[in-house]
Amino acid sequence: MDLNIMSFENVTFTYMPDNESVRPAVEGLSFSIKQGEWIALVGHNGSGKSTIAKLMNGLLFPQSGTVTAMDQKMSEESLWEIRSQMGMVFQNPDNQFVGATVQDDVAFALENNGVPHAEMVQRVHESLRQVKMEEYLNHEPHHLSGGQKQRVAIAGALALRPRLLILDEATSMLDPQGRMEVIETIRELREATGLTVISITHDLEEAALADRILVMNAGHKQVEGTPEDVFFAGNKLTELGLDLPFAMRMSKLLTEAGVQLSNEHMSEDRLVEDLWTFYSKK
Numbered sequence: 178m179d180l181n182i183m184s185f186e187n188v189t190f191t192y193m194p195d196n197e198s199v200r201p202a203v204e205g206l207s208f209s210i211k212q213g214e215w216i217a218l219v220g221h222n223g224s225g226k227s228t229i230a231k232l233m234n235g236l237l238f239p240q241s242g243t244v245t246a247m248d249q250k251m252s253e254e255s256l257w258e259i260r261s262q263m264g265m266v267f268q269n270p271d272n273q274f275v276g277a278t279v280q281d282d283v284a285f286a287l288e289n290n291g292v293p294h295a296e297m298v299q300r301v302h303e304s305l306r307q308v309k310m311e312e313y314l315n316h317e318p319h320h321l322s323g324g325q326k327q328r329v330a331i332a333g334a335l336a337l338r339p340r341l342l343i344l345d346e347a348t349s350m351l352d353p354q355g356r357m358e359v360i361e362t363i364r365e366l367r368e369a370t371g372l373t374v375i376s377i378t379h380d381l382e383e384a385a386l387a388d389r390i391l392v393m394n395a396g397h398k399q400v401e402g403t404p405e406d407v408f409f410a411g412n413k414l415t416e417l418g419l420d421l422p423f424a425m426r427m428s429k430l431l432t433e434a435g436v437q438l439s440n441e442h443m444s445e446d447r448l449v450e451d452l453w454t455f456y457s458k459k
């Protein structure tokens with residue numbers, strides 16, 4: 178049977194339970210994530226994404242409904258066991274460094290967890306290799322780019338061998354190059370290890386690579402489906418204040434201008450391929 182990595186069943190959380198005029202940050206939310214899936218959680222500001230992240234790692238507990246992680250109900254008792262199987266990477270690359278060098282940084286949590294020295298060295302190398310940062314082992318963090326810093330943060334999480342990696346707006350402070358590096362790292366990691374990934378993001382280009390997208394609006398799940406399902410319901414996203422990926426917007430404009438594409442494309446590569454075909458027939 179598939180391991181249930183994370184599920185919410187009818188979860189409601191409000192920051193001000195005594196004030197009935199304040200709407201819950203998350204209301205009646207249900208979803209379930211299986212081992213090996215990549216889920217993107219998207220929604221505009223205030224839609225409930227950060228609250229969901231906090232409910233996922235037990236920083237908050239719902240007033241009603243159930244959060245289950247790694248097949249265990251989230252509670253004060255199960256919290257530490259659950260967290261030990263979950264890696265998190267946050268928004269600001271500069272707030273996450275604790276070591277003086279890249280390898281010290283990745284080793285930090287391992288040391289705290291009492292991992293023996295020889296195994297620690299091996300895990301530090303292995304996880305830095307997975308994010309292609311092994312050659313930066315002895316570099317000081319402030320000399321790295323934003324994308325490289327986030328890749329080291331991912332390595333730090335991977336060194337603990339989590340079942341689930343949660344990226345909480347991990348690309349939102351990066352320049353386009355840094356974003357691409359991190360997204361590519363996640364894509365490769367998933368291919369190589371089958372790691373389960375939840376990425377909380379404003380970036381629909383990033384979400385387009387996920388297996389499934391969950392769109393939040395005002396504390397409710399508005400749409401859920403594959404990137405195709407979600408993006409082809411295009412107007413709904415625009416109404417929720419979310420931009421379609423660039424390639425889809427471009428596809429729409431080209432179609433309106435009379436260019437006969439085979440489809441609306443989610444990726445720039447496929448759009449370019451289609452345009453080659455279109456113009457080579459002319």
Ligand SMILES: Nc1ncnc2c1ncn2[C@@H]1O[C@H](COP(=O)(O)OP(=O)(O)OP(=O)(O)O)[C@@H](O)[C@H]1O
Pocket residue numbers: 192193201202220221222223224225226227228229
């Ligand atoms: N600590 C808090 N106390 C009171 N209300 C809060 C608190 N944190 C969030 N909220 C409210 O809960 C709702 C959901 O906020 P949340 O931060 O989860 O959304 P978000 O989608 O992560 O937004 P953003 O992208 O801006 O971080 C919003 O109405 C917000 O104002």
